[in-house]
Each structure stands twice: as C-alpha cells, then as structure tokens.
Amino acid sequence: MRRDFAMLRSLPLALWLALAVVTGTAAPTLAADDAGGALLTERCASCHNLTGPATTTVEGIRARKGPDLFYAGDKFRAEWLEGWLQKPARIRPAGAFYGDHIKATDKWDVVDESTLAAHPSLSAADARLSAAALMQRHAGRERLQGVKVEEVSLPMFMGDMLFDKFKGCIACHQSGRDYGGLSGPELYTAAERLRPEFMYSYMQNPQAWDPRIWMPNMHLAAEDLNKLVTYLQMIAGEEEQ
Amino acid sequence: MSTRAGQGRFAIAVLLLSLLWAPLAAPVHADDAVSPRAAELLYRTYCIQCHGLHGTGSGINVRDMAVQPRDHTDSEAMSGLNDERLFKAIREGGPAVTKSVLMPPWGGVLSDPEIHALVKYLRKLCACEEKRGPG
Numbered sequence: 029m030r031r032d033f034a035m036l037r038s039l040p041l042a043l044w045l046a047l048a049v050v051t052g053t054a055a056p057t058l059a060a061d062d063a064g065g066a067l068l069t070e071r072c073a074s075c076h077n078l079t080g081p082a083t084t085t086v087e088g089i090r091a092r093k094g095p096d097l098f099y100a101g102d103k104f105r106a107e108w109l110e111g112w113l114q115k116p117a118r119i120r121p122a123g124a125f126y127g128d129h130i131k132a133t134d135k136w137d138v139v140d141e142s143t144l145a146a147h148p149s150l151s152a153a154d155a156r157l158s159a160a161a162l163m164q165r166h167a168g169r170e171r172l173q174g175v176k177v178e179e180v181s182l183p184m185f186m187g188d189m190l191f192d193k194f195k196g197c198i199a200c201h202q203s204g205r206d207y208g209g210l211s212g213p214e215l216y217t218a219a220e221r222l223r224p225e226f227m228y229s230y231m232q233n234p235q236a237w238d239p240r241i242w243m244p245n246m247h248l249a250a251e252d253l254n255k256l257v258t259y260l261q262m263i264a265g266e267e268e269q
Numbered sequence: 270m271s272t273r274a275g276q277g278r279f280a281i282a283v284l285l286l287s288l289l290w291a292p293l294a295a296p297v298h299a300d301d302a303v304s305p306r307a308a309e310l311l312y313r314t315y316c317i318q319c320h321g322l323h324g325t326g327s328g329i330n331v332r333d334m335a336v337q338p339r340d341h342t343d344s345e346a347m348s349g350l351n352d353e354r355l356f357k358a359i360r361e362g363g364p365a366v367t368k369s370v371l372m373p374p375w376g377g378v379l380s381d382p383e384i385h386a387l388v389k390y391l392r393k394l395c396a397c398e399e400k401r402g403p404g
Contacts, residue, residue: 086307086314122329127313136327137317192335196370199319199330209330211318235378242315244362245377 064161067154072097075124080167082238089240094124096238099168103226106163112221113155116147119217121202121210139210168226171236175225178254187259195246195256203263212243219257219264227260228253303386305393311383312390315375324394336369347395355388 068078075094082096083089100109122139123129131140150158192198201215202208208215218227229236231253234243248256303311312324319334321327324341331337341347350358358366360381362374375384392398 086310090310090314126318126329130317130322130329132322132327136331137322137329139329194370196373199334199371199373208333209318211328211330233377240314240378242318242378244373244375246373247377 064157064159067158068097068161071148072158078165082240084239086240089238089242090125090127092124097162098165099237100162101164101166102168102172103222104162105221105223106159108221109162110155110159113150113159114152116149118144118147119213119221121214126211168229168237171229172223172225175229177224177228177257180251180254180258182255182258182262184262187255187262190252190255191259195248195252197246197256200243204266215260216263216266219261224257224261227257231256303382305386305390308383308386308390311379311387315379316387319371334371336371338372341391341394342396344395344397347391348397348400351399351401352388352392355391356384359384359387 072078072094077083077092077096078098080096080098082098083092120126123144129140129143130137188203191203197203197215198208200209200212202210204216231246231248233245234241235245312320317324317328319326319328319330319338320341321331321338326338326340328338339346354366358368358372359379360374360376363369363372365374379387
C-alpha cells in the first residue's frame with residue numbers, strides 16, 4: 029500500500045521527465061534527422077535505394093545505380109561513413125553493376141575506366157547530417173540479432189590460404205591493393221568500412237541481404253566465418269601501415 | 270466533385286496498369302520455365318565475371334586466379350561433359366565434380382529451373398551436344 033502511494037507521488041515527476049526528454053533533448057536530434065533525411069532524398073535517392081525492400085529480379089539488380097542503403101545503420105561503421113562521404117574513394121573496382129563497366133581485350137576482359145564516374149562528395153556538415161541519417165536505417169537489424177562474432181587467433185598465412193585456396197574468395201575480391209578479382213568490393217578496406225557482425229552475416233548468406241547479388245552462398249561454417257572476419261580485420265590493419 | 274471523379278479514374282488507371290505490369294515484374298525465381306532470353310541474362314549477370322563477355326573463360330576476375338575458368342565455347346571439351354554434370358557443377362560448385370573451388374556453387378541464388386536453362390544456354394555457346402553412350 030505504501031509503496032503504491034509513493035509511486036503515485038512520483039508519477040508527475042516521471043511525466044515531467046518524459047516531457048523534458050521529448051521537448052528539450054530529443055528535439056534538436058529529430059530536426060537534424062529531418063534535414064539529413066531530406067538531404068538523402070534529394071541528393072542520393074536517384075542512385076540508392078533508401079527505403080527498401082531490395083530488388084528480387086535479375087533485371088533489377090543489373091539496373092541498380094548504387095548499392096542499397098536502407099540498412100546502412102546495420103552495415104557501416106559510423107566513423108568511416110562520415111569521412112568517406114567527404115572524400116569518397118572507389119570500393120567496387122568495376123562499379124555498382126560490373127557488367128556495365130567492362131570490355132573485352134585480346135587477353136581478358138578489363139574494367140573500362142572511362143565509364144566509371146567519381147562519387148559525389150559532400151561538405152563536412154552535409155556528410156555529418158547524411159551519415160547520421162543513414163545510421164538510423166536498420167532494416168536488417170533482426171538478421172544481426174543472432175550473430176556473435178568470436179575472436180579467433182589466426183596466423184596470416186592461414187588466413188591467406190583460407191581466403192585464396194580453400195574458399196576461393198580471391199576470385200572476386202581484392203585482398204590487397206591490386207591483388208585479386210574485380211567483380212566484388214575490395215576487401216582490404218572492409219573492416220574499416222563495415223561492422224564485424226554485418227561481415228559475418230553477409231558472408232553467411234549474401235542473398236538474405238540482397239536476393240539477386242552475384243556473390244554466391246558459399247555455405248561457410250561458423251568456424252570459417254569467424255576466421256574470415258578476423259582475417260579481414262588483419263588485412264585492413266596491414267594496408268594502413 | 271470533378272477532382273473526386275478525376276481521382277477515381279486515376280486510381281482505376283493505376284490499378285489496371287499495375288495488373289498489366291504484374292506478370293512482367295514477377296521474379297524469374299518462379300518455378301515455371303525459364304526463357305532462353307532469361308537464361309542469357311543470368312549468364313551475363315552471374316557467369317561473365319569469370320567466364321568472360323564471350324564465354325571463353327577470360328573474365329575481369331581471371332588475372333589472379335590459380336585455375337582458369339572453363340572455356341564454354343570449346344565444343345570439344347564441353348561435349349565431353351554431360352548435362353547432368355554441368356547442372357551439378359553449376360548448382361554445387363567445382364568441388365562437387367572434383368574441380369576447383371574457384372568455380373563457386375550457385376544453388377543459393379539460382380533456382381533449379383534457372384540452372385537447367387543455363388545448361389541449355391551453355392550448349393548454345395559451345396554449339397555442341399552432350400556425348401551419349403559409352404566413350
């Protein structure tokens with residue numbers, strides 16, 4: 029009885045606190061989100077899917093002008109995002125759909141650089157706004173819920189073997205500057221760009237994120253997924269030095 | 270009043286249009302037959318990265334690959350692989366047919382009907398039939 033009474037007395041305080049949060053602290057961030065959201069719609073929506081869902085058709089994936097961003101908050105490391113938007117450097121050597129940016133030569137097909145445009149770059153203020161708005165997008169959250177990346181110790185040469193020889197990732201991805209395949213994103217910067225849980229989940233089942241992507245499901249066991257995340261973290265450190 | 274009617278007409282038009290559009294927009298994933306044109310599009314989306322724009326095994330990825338992709342236009346070599354073998358290689362990857370892991374498994378992104386259609390497309394590329402019977 030007494031406790032109930034005490035609770036009743038503190039109710040107005042709780043209400044007042046809630047109101048303070050909504051009006052005082054929360055209002056400026058809400059306003060910033062709106063500005064960031066508007067910026068994204070205005071300057072990014074022509075190339076990026078900001079709202080989902082992902083395309084489920086081959087035609088759709090071929091027509092895509094940029095990677096999907098509607099789960100950006102589950103994918104990227106916020107620190108990286110804000111910096112990259114100000115000084116964007118190429119991640120996919122052959123662009124968003126590689127098939128649009130290659131040409132045949134006598135020896136083998138090569139990337140047709142003349143067809144690749146530089147990514148728009150943003151001012152520091154706009155980069156901060158849009159990075160914050162992007163990090164609010166969590167359409168893939170439930171996919172990451174069960175993911176628990178475990179630290180493993182892995183000598184570099186074993187990681188190289190796993191990536192190149194046993195799993196064949198090297199066919200589509202670069203594991204160092206100018207070493208590896210060109211139809212997937214470079215991976216020696218992956219750990220700088222991406223959350224470890226995302227890397228794990230994506231490698232486990234790329235089609236769960238992007239039903240028609242041309243990275244196959246390689247049926248990786250948990251042990252290999254942990255090793256590959258560790259390896260990607262190791263090679264990211266290496267290239268920085 | 271007139272805007273109401275206009276809105277109504279617009280809504281009906283949208284509905285009719287979307288009905289027309291629906292079969293076109295249906296995913297290729299559906300279990301019905303996959304057209305030759307759709308098979309070619311699959312090849313040009315998933316396979317040319319390694320097997321090359323002309324299917325000769327010289328895609329943008331090959332420079333640093335330890336085992337070179339199969340030349341799908343080589344009728345001699347391709348006629349030695351029967352349809353079942355091609356299907357298995359595509360669906361489950363190189364190791365399923367004692368070949369390199371650099372040929373990945375596509376069963377997670379392509380349906381069985383799509384893979385069957387790809388096998389047919391490969392027969393067009395090599396201009397060859399599977400060799401039947403012993404030898």
